[in-house]
Amino acid sequence: MAIGALLYEGKAKKVFATDKPDQVVQYFKDDATAFNAQKRGTIVEKGVINNKVSERLFRLLEQAGVPTHFVERLSDRELLTKKVTIVPVEVVVR
Incomplete structure (x- = not known):
């Protein structure tokens, strides 16, 4: 399986196309934000x-x-996942 173009990048992950049109690769980042992204940093692993x-x-x-x-x-x-339509819900655990 080949990883293709970057389709999306958010605070916690990047999503890449693959050579299969119905699947994508999710790449999980070490970036962290707080206070509505006013503070930014990196948490190793x-x-x-x-x-x-x-x-x-x-x-x-x-x-x-x-x-x-x-x-x-x-x-x-990296996770391999099926391509889906995202339901715009965000959950913040404090």
Whole structure:
């Protein structure tokens, strides 16, 4: 599988096209923001941890019968996922 053009970049991840039109690669970054992005920094290995947590949550959802866009974890920082339409919801845990 070839990773293609950057499709999206947000605070926590980048999304890249692949050679399969129905799949994308999510790359998890170490960037961190606070106070509505007034403070910015880097947390070493944050992307690695977020990727592992995401994989675990998607697998738990699938085991419970909830379909997800998860396909597989490609590396410490990358997930292969199905291309979907995003529902614009943000959850902030404090």
